[in-house]
Amino acid sequence: MGALKAHEVSRFVDRPDLEAGIILAYGPDTGLVRETAQRLARRYAGNDADSMNLVVLDGAELDADPSRLAVEAKTTSLFGDRRVIRVRGAGKSLVMPLTELRDDPGSIIILEAGNLTPKDPLRALVEAAKLGRALPCYPDNDESLGRLISETFSKAGIRADQDTVAAIRDSLGNDREITRRELEKLVLFAADTKLLTREDVLTLCADNAALVLDEVVDATGTGHAADLDTALERAIAQSVNSQQILASALGHFTTLRRWRVEVDAGKSPGAVLDNARPKPHFSRRSSIERQLRLWTDDALSAALDRLQLAVADSRKRYGLADTVSRRALLAVCTMAAER
Template identity: 30%
Template sequence: MILSRRPDIERFLAQPDSQVRAALIYGRDAGVVRDRANALAARVVERPDDPFDVALLTDGDLDSDAARLEGELAAQSLMGGRRLVRLRFATEKASLDKLAAEALAAHAEGRLNPDAFFLIEAGNLGRTSDLRKAAEKAPQAAAIPCYEDEPGDVARLVRETLTRDNVALSAEALALFVARLPKERGVARQEIERLALFLGPGSGLTATPKDLEDFLGVEPEASLSDAASDAFGGRLAEAQAGLRRAAQEGEAGPAAVRAMGFHLGRLRRTLTLAKSGAGLQEAAKASGVFWKHEREFLRQARSWTLDDLDLLQTEVLNADRLCKQSGAPDQLIAERLALTIAGRARRKGL
């Protein structure tokens, strides 16, 4: 059976169906897969790290000994409790995919040790995967796809992790921190834990954006970010200076074009949220605008319109395409794009 809706997945992870003997948790984000697998393992057996109750295999083990997987699934727990067989499956070999699928089907039907639980962690399995099809088809198995975290999921992860260390973030600081986190959950979790240490575990502090300034440091590609903001603010000389400074720091023309496209995207998101009823300042925070840049960003957001940005998007896409052509003068292309943006900003009174 397939569990794709978040409430169904969370319900299953909290209280697995007693009739289910196997679960396949798969997806592109290995951190989400691992978190859900760990949560389920903790519900299936009392001691998920106990080698007497748990067998941990990889696809390499299957490759070297094809019979080992079914052997582990048929074995009884040495300590008399429920047995967990955990397979971390990262191969693209069709033969191993088929082998794991056959073992899952046999175990789900109760042909091995029916009291054991088979837990598989896998990558982004396609629709043609025999393993995925077997898990989706068997009533006694659960197939759980994992997708990239939404901002709300990341915010919840941040709150829950920091709460365990008795620290927290204000709403503005939380929005800022979430906007700067990487998408992969495993890396994001490391950053959250690092933040908890920075704030002081057990301190009871609720941090503000100003408290995060030293932790976040300078934004990546700061010169390009400043140049993009200057261009959209109508300050051509400053934008050109920022682009040239970035070039000296090793940031080429394509990165400059991306920075201007990213700034355009933030303006578009802010204006879209405002059009839906959000306050402009609230919309800017939701778009991840750093508090130090908020005043200038809001000045720009009050002048640009969604129609303006749609027209400008074509210019950005054309510049990006030209930069990728062999031998293209990408630095000049980026500066010409900045000139176009700044010129339109000046005509809007910026």
């Protein structure tokens, strides 16, 4: 069987066990799919992008003429070397020509596809083929992302402490291509100093609007009026509008209430956050734990009613939306301060 596990993919790409065959890179992480196919193409055809032995085709082209794949695979290289066929956007139209090729492909055929189910005919064909290898490409988890960060920085001679690596991990990981670009940006930034700090990462990689919204809701939830005022001024400076602020506050207090139900059922705030999906950023953990201890379910219900009223009011009186949202947040902040 040619079905590999996700953790086996990198090892296979480094040391593929096929001289000729069909390799399918598929999954929800399109950046990792593309990177995997590119690494395989270089492994088999060399680093020369213009190599006469490498043929790159688009799935849409082959949809119109699927037989072209078999023609390319069976064509002998002018130099007698192995031909490498890379197909981007491979789809079901290739099942028939690949069925004819799977026992004797004559070349290395590298297919790039999306998130295929186990019953998808293209994936099923490659997994069942003796000369087939199906490589799942899923978004990085904490372990694989941490390994990628470590390898990238080690190669560049850059030092980063655990808090810095954690900040990078929390900012990245949904798409390997984006992750690579962001890591390259960090490496370039630290090229002279060879040192990265958490502040550098937050400045270069994080969504600053999201960060300031976190500051607003955490100041509100912990009852710190001065911090709330500062955070609101920062939000205004970054062109975050009042509707975004109120929506963020509603989302935050709704989540707090859901977590509070678990606390009332006997879990500690720490245990609730350990099992939360997605986990809040590590820098907010102590603040959120405190909020879970401060707020009761009834109080959270009252806070949500106040925020929902503000949303409706701000839409009716658009010209006063900033004032309405500020008053509502201050009122909820006062509720927290009185607890």
